[in-house]
Amino acid sequence: MTEPDTGEDLATAVRAVLAEVGGLHPAVAEDAPITKVPGVDEPWITATADRLVVRVVADAEAMPVLPKLLLARQALTSAFELDVELRLVDLVDRPPDE
Amino acid sequence: MTTALGGAVEVAEGVVVESRAIARLTATAARSVDGVVSLEPTLLGFVADLGRQLRDVITGRDVADPVDGIQVSAEPAAVRLGVALSVGGRPAREVSVEVSRTVRDNVQHNLGVRVDEVRVTVVDVALIPPEARVPQQQVAAVAP
Numbered sequence: 563m564t565e566p567d568t569g570e571d572l573a574t575a576v577r578a579v580l581a582e583v584g585g586l587h588p589a590v591a592e593d594a595p596i597t598k599v600p601g602v603d604e605p606w607i608t609a610t611a612d613r614l615v616v617r618v619v620a621d622a623e624a625m626p627v628l629p630k631l632l633l634a635r636q637a638l639t640s641a642f643e644l645d646v647e648l649r650l651v652d653l654v655d656r657p658p659d660e
Numbered sequence: 661m662t663t664a665l666g667g668a669v670e671v672a673e674g675v676v677v678e679s680r681a682i683a684r685l686t687a688t689a690a691r692s693v694d695g696v697v698s699l700e701p702t703l704l705g706f707v708a709d710l711g712r713q714l715r716d717v718i719t720g721r722d723v724a725d726p727v728d729g730i731q732v733s734a735e736p737a738a739v740r741l742g743v744a745l746s747v748g749g750r751p752a753r754e755v756s757v758e759v760s761r762t763v764r765d766n767v768q769h770n771l772g773v774r775v776d777e778v779r780v781t782v783v784d785v786a787l788i789p790p791e792a793r794v795p796q797q798q799v800a801a802v803a804p
Contacts, residue, residue, distance in 0.1 A: 620681070628772030631675045639674075649668070649676045650771070653684040 573604040576616055579641060583634045585624025589617040589651045614644040619652045667734030671772040679734050682741070682773055683727035689766035690730075690743050693759045695750030699729030699743070700783045738774040741767070748786030756780040 573588075580586045588606045608615040616638065620627045631648055638646045668678045690696055731742035741763060747755045760778040767775050 626770045626772070628671060628675070628770075631772075632672055635672075635674050645674070647674050647676060649678060650681045651678045652680050653688075 572609060573607055575641065576607060576614075576638065579637045580618065580634060583630055583637065585627070585630050586618045586620055586634055587654070589619045609644070612645055613647070614638065614642055615647045615649065617649045617651050619654050620650055621654050621656055667732065669734050669739055669773050670736065677771050677773055679732040679739075680727070682734070682739055682767060682771060683730040683732050685767055685770060686730045686732070686741055686743065686763050687727045689763045690745060690759050693755060693762050695747050695755035696759060697746045697748040697784075697786045699745050735776075738776045739767070740777040740779070741775060742779045742781065744781045744783050746784035746786060747782055752782045752785055756782060 577588060580588065588604075590604070590606045606617045616634075618634075620630070624630050627650065631650060635646050635648045638644075638648070668676045669682070670676050687699060690699060729744040731744075733740040733742070743759060743763060745759070759780050763778050764775045767773050
């Protein structure tokens with residue numbers, strides 16, 4: 563198993579996929595349960611050589627959210643050719659990165 | 661697994677919904693039912709709510725609905741939900757049935773999570789509904 567890759571390029575690419583799908587956001591904002599931690603730039607992403615775990619929050623516009631999650635996972639799987647796990651950790655009233 | 665904020669449900673291959681999200685939607689759905697006065701927090705929930713309010717003051721930002729009074733028992737493919745609330749203005753049984761139906765429909769439709777059970781506990785009945793309460797200052801102002 564490789565060291566977790568939480569590089570900026572990967573995070574930027576995943577953010578772009580989420581933005582395209584809409585209503586899903588990285589679970590890193592102050593309201594989200596996952597917050598920035600020292601030494602880890604992107605705690606909402608865990609990546610190894612063959613697996614990518616992405617933790618997101620959904621806003622009201624994403625409801626019903628399951629189709630969005632399926633779409634986002636499919637897009638991430640195609641983009642990175644990895645086994646992708648998408649975890650919805652919380653719901654928010656508004657996009658957390660606004 | 662039985663916990664308010666732990667556990668998760670896999671709703672499709674590689675797609676997982678964590679209990680916190682389920683609890684959040686459950687709370688919102690329960691509060692939308694006419695006759696629900698409030699969800700009833702545990703002592704721990706009460707302390708957490710104070711922390712949230714303090715953070716709001718510091719950051720100047722509102723947070724989403726707290727999930728006090730909601731219990732999520734997450735199993736691999738479904739959940740059992742517990743809702744503790746106080747009611748007012750409508751018969752408790754009527755409110756409970758509607759809360760159960762509304763929560764189940766919302767969670768299943770919006771999150772794709774199968775709900776096996778919604779257990780509603782009415783912990784208090786407000787004899788005077790909140791909208792009928794008149795602040796004491798107003799009463800004093802209109803008194804002869």
